[in-house]
Amino acid sequence: MxxxxxxxxxxxxxxxxxxxxxxxxxxxxxxxxxxxxxxxxxxxxxxxxxxxxxxxxxxxxxxxxxxxxxxxxxxxxxxxxxxxxxxxxxxxxxxxxxxxxxxxxxxxxxxxxxxxxxxxxxxxxxxxxxxxxxxxxxxxxxxxxxxxxxxxxxxxxVEPMAVARHGVGRVVDSSTKVAFVGGAGPIGLGALFALRAAGVSDILVCDLSSDRREVAARHGAEVFDPRERAVVDVLDGRNLDVAVEAAGVGAVLTEAISALGPRGQVVVLGIHEGPTAFDPTSLLYREVSVHGSSTYTDDDFRAVIAEMAAGGYDxxxxxxxxxxxxxxxxxxxxxxxxxxxxxxxxxxx
Missing domain, CATH: 3.90.180.10 (Medium-chain alcohol dehydrogenases, catalytic domain)
Structure with missing residues (x-):
């Protein structure tokens, strides 16, 4: 009934x-x-x-x-x-x-x-x-x-963490050494957790909120305020392999693209409330790739649950x-x- x-x-x-x-x-x-x-x-x-x-x-x-x-x-x-x-x-x-x-x-x-x-x-x-x-x-x-x-x-x-895990899986492999996450909201934190689960330890995270930066720092990220420092300055000569745009802010996407090294990859996870613009030629000479990421698979759900059971995603x-x-x-x-x-x-x- x-x-x-x-x-x-x-x-x-x-x-x-x-x-x-x-x-x-x-x-x-x-x-x-x-x-x-x-x-x-x-x-x-x-x-x-x-x-x-x-x-x-x-x-x-x-x-x-x-x-x-x-x-x-x-x-x-x-x-x-x-x-x-x-x-x-x-x-x-x-x-x-x-x-x-x-x-x-x-x-x-x-x-x-x-x-x-x-x-x-x-x-x-x-x-x-x-x-x-x-x-x-x-x-x-x-x-x-x-x-x-x-x-x-x-x-x-599990659902938002699976969104992040799926996106990270689009760009990360065993060669990934340095990653940047733009935005430390739930999806950005999920990307941080997924990157760490994939074995990436050198992770930069930016956010306007000091509280969110503090949470990301507790989970092993090098954090900074984007109003005070640029990604390339924080990298200080390190090669950026992967960027995760999780803020839904056009400026974060364009800065991430500009900071990537040769054949660097960026994945867009943030929901943007309007169009943004970047110079396509900036992708050309470094062979940078831009990826979209839509939701998740059943395997992403299973993996997040297993990682939670092992103590991840605190x-x-x-x-x-x-x-x-x-x-x-x-x-x-x-x-x-x-x-x-x-x-x-x-x-x-």
Whole structure:
């Protein structure tokens, strides 16, 4: 039977309401999750404060979803019900959720790249439900069981950490010695963690926030304020192999490109709210490469969870929680440059 819950429902720019929602009946291959934690993502802020990009104005071509939608695509929780065909999960399992839907028939999907699906949709942006709710229903294939060593709080960080890990994997190999991360928000910190997990120890991180720089420094980065020093000056003669743009700021991207050494590589992870410009000739003589990175793979999810279980991706000092009724205030805090990461707790802990 359908079940009533509460969620943060997005109607358009500046319009997010806490309302009663009705969950659908379970399909045979679906599970119902009681949500423990759900992260507020930069893309949520972009939709709320700037303009709609991922949320559907009309019916989404894959999901059929249109506004209003329940937000929240970074979440963890506990399985409380299962469809009849679900055999690899059990009621009571604690899970992190990969929120993406792909079509299976476009060029990206048929080439084994569902993360670049032409109709890519997200549970919590363009799908039927979201994690900023007390409960939600997803396909069982989207749920990844959390081992005992990984808390539900850390489970809500798996999705953004997988974004960062996938991007780092696009540019890092065994020859990478020196890396730069522009931005020490959640994705930038995730890139720092992924770089360290890949064996890179010489990592530069810049951010405007002294608090965020302090967190990055605690995790082994050489940090600096970009208002005071340029990347090339901090390098002090070292060759920069890889740059990760995680700030969504055009100036960070152009500076990263200019600082890269021969055949250096930059990957763009930050969401930019407008176009930026750089001189393509600056890529030519050094054979610099610029990469995009879209979401993640199932293997990225598994790898992040395994690294969390081994003690990586420490949330201490950069993650805060807020109740569901304070979600709009949390959006304002984050937009104003407040906490590095806020997780919403839809139900009282």
């Amino acid at each position: 359908a079940s009533a819950d509460r969620g943060a429902v997005y109607y358009g720019v500046g319009d997010l309401r806490i309302e009663e929602i009705v969950l659908p009946d379970l399909g045979v291959d679906e599970i119902r999750i009681d949500v423990a934690y759900c992260g507020v993502c930069g893309s949520d802020l972009h939709e709320y404060f700037a303009h709609q990009t991922v949320t559907p104005v009309g019916a989404h071509p894959l999901t059929g979803q249109s506004l209003p939608v329940v937000l929240g695509h970074e979440f963890s929780g506990t399985v409380v019900a299962m469809g009849s065909a679900v055999t690899d999960l059990a009621v009571g399992d604690r899970v992190a959720v990969r929120p993406t839907y792909s079509c299976g028939v476009c060029v990206g999907c048929t080439h084994g790249l569902p993360n670049v699906c032409a109709s890519l949709a997200f549970h919590g942006l363009s799908g039927p439900g979201g994690g900023l709710s007390t409960s939600t229903v997803v396909k069982a294939s989207m749920a990844f069981r959390l081992p005992a060593e990984v808390s539900l709080l850390s489970g809500a960080l 949330p201490d000092g950069w993650v805060q929680t807020r109740p569901l009724d304070s979600v709009c205030e949390a959006f304002d805090e984050l937009r104003a440059g407040g906490p590095t990461k806020i997780l919403i707790t839809p139900k009282p802990l």
